[in-house]
Amino acid sequence: MTELRFYDTLRRDKVAFAPIDPARVRMYVCGPTVYDYAHIGNARPILVFDVLFRLLRHVYGADHVTYVRNITDVDDKINARAAERGITIRQLTEETNAVFQDDVKALGALAPTVQPRATEHIAEMIAIIERLIASGHAYAAQGHVLFSVPSMADYGKLSRRSLDEMIAGARVDVASYKKDEMDFVLWKPSSAAEPGWDSPWGRGRPGWHIECSAMSWKHLGETFDIHGGGVDLVFPHHENEIAQSCCAFDRPVMANVWMHNGFLQVEGDKMSKSLGNFVTIHELLHGTSFGGRSWPGAVLRLAMLRTHYRQPIDWTAKALEEAESALRRFHQAAGSPDGAPSEQLVAALADDLNTPAALAELHALRAAGKADRLAASLALLGLWTPQLYRAEIDPAFAAKVDALIAARLDARKAKNWAESDRLRDELVALGVAIKDGKDGTSWEMKR
Ligand code: AMP
Ligand code: ZN
Numbered sequence: 383m384t385e386l387r388f389y390d391t392l393r394r395d396k397v398a399f400a401p402i403d404p405a406r407v408r409m410y411v412c413g414p415t416v417y418d419y420a421h422i423g424n425a426r427p428i429l430v431f432d433v434l435f436r437l438l439r440h441v442y443g444a445d446h447v448t449y450v451r452n453i454t455d456v457d458d459k460i461n462a463r464a465a466e467r468g469i470t471i472r473q474l475t476e477e478t479n480a481v482f483q484d485d486v487k488a489l490g491a492l493a494p495t496v497q498p499r500a501t502e503h504i505a506e507m508i509a510i511i512e513r514l515i516a517s518g519h520a521y522a523a524q525g526h527v528l529f530s531v532p533s534m535a536d537y538g539k540l541s542r543r544s545l546d547e548m549i550a551g552a553r554v555d556v557a558s559y560k561k562d563e564m565d566f567v568l569w570k571p572s573s574a575a576e577p578g579w580d581s582p583w584g585r586g587r588p589g590w591h592i593e594c595s596a597m598s599w600k601h602l603g604e605t606f607d608i609h610g611g612g613v614d615l616v617f618p619h620h621e622n623e624i625a626q627s628c629c630a631f632d633r634p635v636m637a638n639v640w641m642h643n644g645f646l647q648v649e650g651d652k653m654s655k656s657l658g659n660f661v662t663i664h665e666l667l668h669g670t671s672f673g674g675r676s677w678p679g680a681v682l683r684l685a686m687l688r689t690h691y692r693q694p695i696d697w698t699a700k701a702l703e704e705a706e707s708a709l710r711r712f713h714q715a716a717g718s719p720d721g722a723p724s725e726q727l728v729a730a731l732a733d734d735l736n737t738p739a740a741l742a743e744l745h746a747l748r749a750a751g752k753a754d755r756l757a758a759s760l761a762l763l764g765l766w767t768p769q770l771y772r773a774e775i776d777p778a779f780a781a782k783v784d785a786l787i788a789a790r791l792d793a794r795k796a797k798n799w800a801e802s803d804r805l806r807d808e809l810v811a812l813g814v815a816i817k818d819g820k821d822g823t824s825w826e827m828k829r
Contacts, residue, residue: 526571813828
């Protein structure tokens with residue numbers, strides 16, 4: 383079996399990967415807070431861990447990998463946005479989640495095995511908090527429940543920060559109900575206007591960190607194989623998940639490997655909502671704000687995979703143009719995807735997801751004329767999108783589309799609307815998008 387090695391943030395080293403149970407490899411990745419459109423920086427962990435999911439499925443078998451990516455649908459940002467827009471929280475989270483699912487599907491991401499919602503795991507959160515109180519790791523005060531950081535001897539081992547750095551990084555509030563300034567919220571009271579659930583500590587809602595401890599426990603157990611997310615989650619979010627889960631279950635380890643992707647940047651700054659330097663996935667796919675045009679999902683995906691996941695990426699229109707021309711050349715040279723992918727490509731991914739080396743192998747396969755290997759390797763990476771390039775690859779197909787377009791124009795000139803609609807439907811069924819402009823009709827393959 384292929385040996386996998388991944389960089390573990392906790393051990394600060396690349397380590398050999400040995401799943402607890404190879405028949406059920408278990409991975410958890412922190413998913414989106416669904417209050418607004420996701421930006422392309424948020425797509426980076428989605429794509430990085432989608433490549434990892436595909437690699438694990440390839441090595442251990444598609445039915446032997448459980449990938450859990452949660453949906454955070456209770457959060458103060460959600461409450462604020464719903465109030466601002468005058469809609470219910472449920473309407474906002476449903477609408478935002480639906481867009482998110484469409485966006486990441488267009489980027490070629492497989493659906494995770496389970497996408498649990500925080501609001502459906504309140505009972506598990508309460509159960510963990512009760513265990514923490516019983517074992518002296520948490521305490522209730524003024525309707526809040528706080529995790530007691532000094533109760534855990536090795537708190538801080540993931541981020542290895544000094545106490546001062548932790549205090550600065552966590553932006554801790556000094557509050558009268560806290561025994562120690564580092565203590566963090568597990569549960570907080572809700573006003574009548576805020577979403578809330580009954581609990582032993584009164585009506586309230588969970589803190590953010592406890593959500594992931596509860597959902598990973600429910601779907602993956604007390605200890606699992608891989609936990610992932612963006613590097614900004616190391617502290618405090620993942621540090622606090624470890625504290626909650628290890629103390630509640632009296633286990634030394636929450637996840638055996640902790641993997642974190644680097645930032646996607648714009649001119650040297652992290653892309654973020656707060657800096658306002660972001661472009662949404664939706665706008666890249668459907669709009670014209672970046673590079674003056676829209677981009678196929680597979681092009682965005684390829685552009686993302688050109689950089690190793692732990693390095694920063696600078697997001698530029700030029701990189702997207704280069705990715706598009708590479709993707710076109712790959713498909714022009716590719717054959718059938720049904721066979722095995724290149725062993726070198728799998729070996730590159732097995733070495734801490736070395737996607738730049740994997741893409742170099744795609745170029746080598748193309749140059750060597752290994753058409754079927756190339757197609758199967760594109761498929762393993764989630765980059766197999768022959769429909770995008772069908773018209774360029776298959777001249778007979780292009781001629782057929784041109785003939786249908788000409789026939790439709792004739793029908794329109796003859797005001798035979800039924801016939802022109804029928805021809806349009808036929809074109810749509812072939813995956814063709816038609817645009818009627820003042821200079822005539824143009825077409826392209828639907829993305
Ligand atoms: P957030 O909505 O900030 O909780 O982020 C959701 C996910 O996207 C987390 O895993 C973040 O670490 C990740 N993320 C946010 N911004 C970026 C960025 N600019 N580059 C890479 N990952 C990011
Ligand atoms: Zn999380």
